[in-house]
Amino acid sequence: MIRVIFAEWRKLRRPTLFLGTLGAALFFTGLTTTFLYLMIDSEQGNSDRGRQVSREVLNLAGGSVYGFASVGGLLGIIALCVFAAQTAQEYTYGTLRNLLVRQPGRVRLLAGKLAAMKIFALLLVAIAAIVSVGLSVALADRAKVSTELWFTSAGYHAIGQTLLNVSISVIYFGIIGMTLGLLLRSPISAISIAVLWILIIENLIGAVKPVTLDWMPGNQLSVIAQGGSPDVSYSHALILGSFYVFIGAMIATVLFSRRDVAN
């Protein structure tokens, strides 16, 4: 499997893809973190969906990674797009047949591709975390937020916990993207359907009937990144999100290992 990982990494590390994805991740991370501090006194809110995050909250041990946790859902969508594109393009370019001739173990090929993309996603998450915490420290003074508790043992624990949550969320989003890529065999279809569902349809349904958000897959994965939300508990999101991802991954694996490669 290590050969598959290295082969996939050759594709992932190309500058356009790597720097482009990193740029998008850092843009959203920077934007979210900056707004969190610069709009702290705004009546329109300083967090997602117009929520107000007060100084008292940011003064806590986990304040340094609040911005990073908030952007976790968006990082997940970026990962979803990359995973979906990298998977579905093997069909659209016709390159899957080359890969399978060189690595006929289909499950091994799939697992290797997933492992390489996970490494790619975790690298993005780590860089985004560093940038977000760095920005938070830089903007804390200006927003009159105390950093006293941020680098205590409780603060480091909060950083580690958030890093883990965001990583789980991003990888789950990625697996959903890979599943859609395998099912639809077209990057455009996979990405557009996923993004449309997560960013628009889930929110529309949630606006009409808020209780449905407790069950929506995209919301569960975003809540995992945030470590829980006022509406959905972390454990509920983790269990349900894991269930959705497991089912999706199983369907994709069975289909991929049995389906004829005819293009």
Place this chain on the structure above:
Amino acid sequence: MPTLAISVKDLSKKYESGFAVSHANFEVPLGTICGFVGPNGAGKTTTIRMLLGLISPTGGTAEILGESINHPEKYLSQVGAMIEGPAFYPALSGVQNLKVLATLGGFPVERVEELITTVGLEGRGDSKYKTYSLGMKQRLGIAAALLPNPRILILDEPTNGLDPEGIQEVRDLLKKLASQGTTVFVSSHLLSELELISEYIVMLRKGEVVFAGQLQELMLSQQPVILVKTQNPADLQRIIEIAKVDGHNATIRSEVAHIEGPENWAGVLNKKAFEAGIVITQLAPQLPNLEETFFEMTGDQR
């Protein structure tokens, strides 16, 4: 040690619309060049995909180097293939594309530069694949197929998009590989090219094998043809009648009479035509070439 490179037994692939390949049987000995021919939609690519483990047969079986196609992992490391044209990542260079496949297959990446030169892409290896012409893409596809230093090389239309010089280079390369012991299984629409290099031929028509064996055997099994031209084209019909009286099938195509008959009957015909007052301007006994045989056997029209 297996003596056969490819052995196909009753292999079938059936879709809802019908058989793409129906009960195919053929064998390809090791170290030979085997042409794989058939009209579009005859089932060539489906057969090749089954041999490479990309699609599952619905019936029958096949072996590559003595290993069942149900376990492609046991033989694919010794097989190089280009299926239905080259397919690579447009944003990567030719070299990078080959390195992806070399890494995946566990082949030394140092071999990539050597292969780039072998297929005549030196100087363009670092250009992005999307900037390649059709001929260059084809050459890269052949290089990818050669990565494992294969015992069997399976190529689907390798000369598509190549200029005459490129076609000759591919022909020479395949001959060289065969002389070094590589078995080459190649499908092509350029039957004249296949006739020049193939020792074996597998011919498909509507999913069924209509001939599989030595090319020489195929050609000898064909009825020789005597081509006749007359000074007065109106006399061709009389020539046909003379042939039919002697029990030979004959047709007129493009003001030339095509008479099925042995070479020595040409003299008899000449004498009879002279006696009938017909002036013959051309009398040429010949064996049909592969292209003519192909059209004859597959029922395709030129």
